[in-house]
Amino acid sequence: xxxxxxxxxxxxxxxxxxxxxxxxxxxxxxxxxxxxxxxxxxxxxxxxxxxxxxxxxxxxxxxxxxxxxxxxxxxxxxxxxxxxxxxxxxxxxxxxxxxxxxxxxxxxxxxxxxxxxxxxxxxxxxxxxxxxxxxxxxxxxxxxxxxxxxxxxxxxxxxxxxxxxxxxxxxxxxxxxxxxxxxxxxxxxxxxxxxxxxxxxxxxxxxxxxxxxxxxxxxxxxxxxxxxxxxxxxxxxxxxxxxxxxxxxxxxxxxxxxxxxxxxxxxxxxxxxxxxxxxxxxxxxxxxxxxxxxxxxxxxxxxxxxxxxxxxxxxxxxxxxxxxxxxxxxxxxxxxxxxxxx
Amino acid sequence: xxxxxxxxxxxxxxxxxxxxxxxxxxxxxxxxxxxxxxxxxxxxxxxxxxxxxxxxxxxxxxxxxxxxxxxxxxxxxxxxxxxxxxxxxxxxxxxxxxxxxxxxxxxxxxxxxxxxxxxxxxxxxxxxxxxxxxxxxxxxxxxxxxxxxxxxxxxxxxxxxxxxxxxxxxxxxxxxxxxxxxxxxxxxxxxxxxxxxxxxxxxxxxxxxxxxxxxxxxxxxxxxxxxxxxxxxxxxxxxxxxxxxxxxxxxxxxxxxxxxxxxxxxxxxxxxxxxxxxxxxxxxxxxxxxxxxxxxxxxxxxxxxxxxxxxxxxxxxxxxxxxxxxxxxxxxxxxxxxxxxx
DNA sequence: TCACTTTTGATGTACGTTAATCAGAAATGA
DNA sequence: TCATTTCTGATTAACGTACATCAAAAGTGA
Numbered sequence: 035x036x037x038x039x040x041x042x043x044x045x046x047x048x049x050x051x052x053x054x055x056x057x058x059x060x061x062x063x064x065x066x067x068x069x070x071x072x073x074x075x076x077x078x079x080x081x082x083x084x085x086x087x088x089x090x091x092x093x094x095x096x097x098x099x100x101x102x103x104x105x106x107x108x109x110x111x112x113x114x115x116x117x118x119x120x121x122x123x124x125x126x127x128x129x130x131x132x133x134x135x136x137x138x139x140x141x142x143x144x145x146x147x148x149x150x151x152x153x154x155x156x157x158x159x160x161x162x163x164x165x166x167x168x169x170x171x172x173x174x175x176x177x178x179x180x181x182x183x184x185x186x187x188x189x190x191x192x193x194x195x196x197x198x199x200x201x202x203x204x205x206x207x208x209x210x211x212x213x214x215x216x217x218x219x220x221x222x223x224x225x226x227x228x229x230x231x232x233x234x235x236x237x238x239x240x241x242x243x244x245x246x247x248x249x250x251x252x253x254x255x256x257x258x259x260x261x262x263x264x265x266x267x268x269x270x271x272x273x274x275x276x277x278x279x280x281x282x283x284x285x286x287x288x289x290x291x292x293x294x295x296x297x298x299x300x301x302x303x304x305x306x307x308x309x310x311x312x313x314x315x316x317x318x319x320x321x322x323x324x325x326x327x328x329x330x331x332x333x334x335x336x337x338x339x340x341x342x343x344x345x346x347x348x349x350x351x352x353x354x355x356x357x358x359x360x361x362x363x364x365x366x367x368x369x370x371x372x373x374x375x376x
Numbered sequence: 377x378x379x380x381x382x383x384x385x386x387x388x389x390x391x392x393x394x395x396x397x398x399x400x401x402x403x404x405x406x407x408x409x410x411x412x413x414x415x416x417x418x419x420x421x422x423x424x425x426x427x428x429x430x431x432x433x434x435x436x437x438x439x440x441x442x443x444x445x446x447x448x449x450x451x452x453x454x455x456x457x458x459x460x461x462x463x464x465x466x467x468x469x470x471x472x473x474x475x476x477x478x479x480x481x482x483x484x485x486x487x488x489x490x491x492x493x494x495x496x497x498x499x500x501x502x503x504x505x506x507x508x509x510x511x512x513x514x515x516x517x518x519x520x521x522x523x524x525x526x527x528x529x530x531x532x533x534x535x536x537x538x539x540x541x542x543x544x545x546x547x548x549x550x551x552x553x554x555x556x557x558x559x560x561x562x563x564x565x566x567x568x569x570x571x572x573x574x575x576x577x578x579x580x581x582x583x584x585x586x587x588x589x590x591x592x593x594x595x596x597x598x599x600x601x602x603x604x605x606x607x608x609x610x611x612x613x614x615x616x617x618x619x620x621x622x623x624x625x626x627x628x629x630x631x632x633x634x635x636x637x638x639x640x641x642x643x644x645x646x647x648x649x650x651x652x653x654x655x656x657x658x659x660x661x662x663x664x665x666x667x668x669x670x671x672x673x674x675x676x677x678x679x680x681x682x683x684x685x686x687x688x689x690x691x692x693x694x695x696x697x698x699x700x701x702x703x704x705x706x707x708x709x710x711x712x713x714x715x716x717x718x
Numbered sequence: 719t720c721a722c723t724t725t726t727g728a729t730g731t732a733c734g735t736t737a738a739t740c741a742g743a744a745a746t747g748a
Numbered sequence: 749t750c751a752t753t754t755c756t757g758a759t760t761a762a763c764g765t766a767c768a769t770c771a772a773a774a775g776t777g778a
Contacts, residue, residue: 038764049727054766062725084467085430086764089733125426207715218560246715337708364718366679369711373549373588376706380734391758396736404756428734431763 037078046074057082088127095128097349099185099342100146100160102137106264106293107318112161112186112338119342128346131155138230138263140165147171150180157181157349159198159342162189164234181352185345186336187235195352198345200336200367202235206242206291208369209313212332213243213287214251216311221253222286225276225310229264229292239291239315254287262294270297277301283308290314299324317370326372333370341365379420388416399424430469437470439691441527441684442488442502444479448606448635449660454503454528454680461684470688473497480572480605482507489513492522499523499691501540501684504531506574523694527687528678529577537694538702540687542678542709544577548584548633550711551655554674555585555629556593558653563595564628567618567652571606571634581633581657596629604636612639619643625650632656641666659712668714675712683707 039057043050048071055063056071063071074080099116102109113132120130136142143160144167150158158175162168162184169192176182176193188197213224224247228236240259247254260276262269269290276285287310290298295314299321302312309329314321317335324330344363351358381395388395390409397405398413405413416422441458443451455474462472478484485502486509492500500517504510504526511534518524518535530539555566566589570578582601589596602618604611611632618627629652632640637656641663644654651671656663659677666672686705693700 036764040764049729050765051728051767052726055726058766060767064725067726081467083431083764085427085469086733087766088427089425089431089735089763090765090767092733092766125423127427204716208713211713211715215558242715366708366710367716368708369716371550371553373553373584374546374709374711378734382734390756392735393737393759394757397757400736402737404754406756409756425734428763429736431733431765432735432737434736434763 036083037080038083039080041078042071042074042080045078046070093127095157095350095353096155097128097130097346098150098155098158099130099132099345100143100158101132101134102143102161102163103134104137104264104293107296107320108293108316108338109264111316111318112342115338115342118339119346122343123346128350130346138163138165138232140167143168144171147175150175150178152179155180156353157183159183159185159345159349160194161186162192162194162234163187164189164232164237181349183345183348183352185341187233189234196348196358198341198348198363198365199235200365202238203242203245205315205334205367206239206244206289207246208242208367209239209289209332209334210243210246210251212313213289213311214247214254216331217251217254217286219251219253220286222255222284223257223280224254224287224289225257225280225285226259227269227272227288227290227292227294227298228259228261229294230261231259233292236291239289243289243291262292262297264293266294266297266300268297269294270301273298273301277305281308285310287311287313295324295330296320299329302329317368317375322375325370325375328372331371335368335370336365337368378425379422380425381422383420384413384416384422387420388412435469437499437692437695438497439470439472439688440492440497440500441472441474441687442485442500443474443476444485444503444505445476446479446606446635449638449662450635450658450680451606453658453660454684457680457684460681461688464685465688470692472688480505480507480574482509485510486513489517492517492520494521497522498695499525501525501527501687501691502536503527504529504534504536504576506531506576506579523691525687525690525694527683529575531576538690538700540683540690540705540707541577542707544580545584545587547657547676547709548581548586548631549588550584550709551581551631551674551676552585552588552593554655555631555653556589556596558673559593559596559628561593561595562628564597564626565599565622566596566629566631567599567622567627568601569604569611569614569630569632569634569640570601571636572603573601575634578633581631585631585633604634604639606635608636608639608642610639611636612643615640615643619647623650627652629653629655637666637672638662641671644671659710659717664717667712667717670714673713677710677712678707679710 039050039053043053053071056068116132135146143163148171158180169189173193182194183196183198184194186199226240231237260272262272312330313332314330315334317333321333325333348358348363381392385392385395395413398410458474477488485505490513500522511531515535524536525538525540526536528541568582573579602614604614654672655674656672657676659675663672663675667675690700690705
């Protein structure tokens with residue numbers, strides 16, 4: 035038999051109503067009485083029964099995921115994983131809705147954020163763009179009482195409660211280390227392809243990679259970042275122009291920090307030989323194939339399933355004003371070689 | 377308002393008891409009635425409320441973790457994580473106990489297994505040794521009706537329901553790939569240090585590493601495995617004897633497949649220069665320091681916290697004869713460089 | 719002392735499911 | 749046909765907490 039509120043009440047010499055008041059921090063209890071109850075709870079090692087509590091509370095959590103309308107494999111995967119998580123959490127009385135906004139469009143995202151009402155949603159997880167107008171709209175959300183976490187791409191200066199995503203500076207540093215070791219300290223150019231420098235995650239990856247290469251592999255010459263807008267065609271175009279400007283042996287490494295890798299891979303597969311070291315992000319059907327056939331040398335990847343679940347759990351904890359086990363919810367960064375693909 | 381069994385009962389024209397019987401697969405219901413109820417559930421999109429169900433069931437899960445008395449940092453970490461998980465799962469009515477057995481002693485483990493009674497425990501998670509007598513004892517456990525999963529080290533031919541741990545062949549392959557790339561296809565010796573070849577996980581790592589090196593880096597000469605019994609002193613001894621037999625530049629890589637890395641590190645730090653590439657397992661305070669200062673080049677690590685939780689969730693699902701989302705419960709293998717330490 | 723506020727107690731209902739018990743219907747055998 | 753057994757369905761009391769209500773007690777100030 036587990037100890038219940040009844041037992042605590044008896045032990046403390048008060049009524050269950052009072053124990054309930056103390057337990058849920060309701061007012062109208064003398065501090066002496068509070069102490070008595072607290073002591074009794076400790077003495078009996080009382081733990082509230084979450085099943086009974088949840089049943090009685092009949093609370094429903096309504097969360098909203100805001101994602102860009104982007105057609106990259108990664109975005110498709112993320113969308114699918116949100117749907118999966120919705121299924122997974124439904125029995126726990128968590129309702130998850132997804133809404134899309136026009137990509138790379140600050141006002142569109144701001145308008146979407148402004149349309150979120152605490153009457154309909156307890157919290158939102160937003161893939162945020164670092165564009166004018168977004169941050170104020172996000173802060174207004176928080177002021178209205180909606181819990182906000184940023185997902186995948188952060189807006190650190192905003193009022194969002196937390197960022198759910200990998201540490202992208204670390205990811206970049208890791209890429210830098212791999213480029214350095216795989217090129218064995220040779221002299222040559224390193225190219226950077228981002229989706230867009232309005233995406234905080236890509237900016238941070240670039241920063242981390244530069245850090246390591248500058249400090250530990252001084253013979254690597256770092257080229258300016260080019261943008262492919264996470265789009266296959268545009269990424270193919272910028273990749274082609276890289277190979278137009280540099281001979282293959284001179285271009286010793288490429289760090290692809292965003293999506294659109296299908297374009298990169300397509301161009302790379304036509305390079306006859308002297309292929310540069312390529313580090314890219316996110317495991318998708320295309321990058322997987324490229325990793326196996328040697329076009330890509332290593333893949334950094336976030337586990338989007340885990341990421342989405344972490345976002346939900348954090349939003350739930352925020353909605354209850356509870357503490358979160360952030361260590362458990364930290365999003366991990368997987369490093370894939372051909373040998374450890376899942 | 378969510379739909380309840382009351383609604384289903386009304387819709388199907390039966391009583392709640394009948395709905396409950398159908399829901400829980402109890403006998404004594406005419407198949408025509410079963411269909412009626414199933415149809416009603418589908419029509420109303422009924423989902424049982426897990427909180428109400430658990431409250432009513434008042435089921436308690438009692439699980440037992442069987443771990444070897446071994447003093448490696450990894451084992452300490454694992455033990456601590458089991459204690460943490462016990463805390464974490466307690467509100468969910470899951471009671472977790474830990475019991476230790478004398479290490480590298482088959483009869484001792486077999487005796488410990490034989491002492492497990494289904495009256496006291498619903499399931500066990502056991503770090504298993506591949507020694508005579510262990511497998512039959514484990515199978516007897518299963519026959520007695522105790523759910524069994526193997527943890528960290530498997531016994532695949534036994535009757536255990538599942539193995540909770542990383543894919544160690546994959547881990548070994550990854551190590552092989554890193555050794556190959558970091559030594560850039562040079563000619564030289566590769567040494568292997570295992571804890572013991574009675575540990576399935578170490579054997580499998582060795583297998584995977586050999587696979588890759590033999591197939592893709594033919595200039596690597598593979599030395600026979602030496603055993604350090606996951607012990608600091610004995611590992612130090614075998615490491616020293618490696619350096620006695622081979623000159624530093626000739627010994628181009630070491631793959632440490634077990635624990636006892638403190639001994640390896642201590643010896644390595646005295647090597648003046650020409651340090652071989654070192655790949656080791658498990659992130660502990662010692663291996664972390666060695667990775668940062670360059671003694672170790674890469675670290676393969678399993679997330680023991682996740683692993684223990686996965687074991688508990690799988691045991692719970694087994695106890696309920698439920699299906700498990702094994703994809704979610706697969707233990708991941710982290711690859712650490714100095715740049716991405718948590 | 720009285721009127722008033724603050725604190726506490728007693729009590730009951732609700733939450734949705736489980737499972738025991740009981741009543742009635744159907745099937746069976748003589 | 750009746751008595752008996754076997755099925756099937758209905759009713760209802762838990763499970764432990766949340767929360768509302770009302771009454772009573774304690775404390776406060778004048």
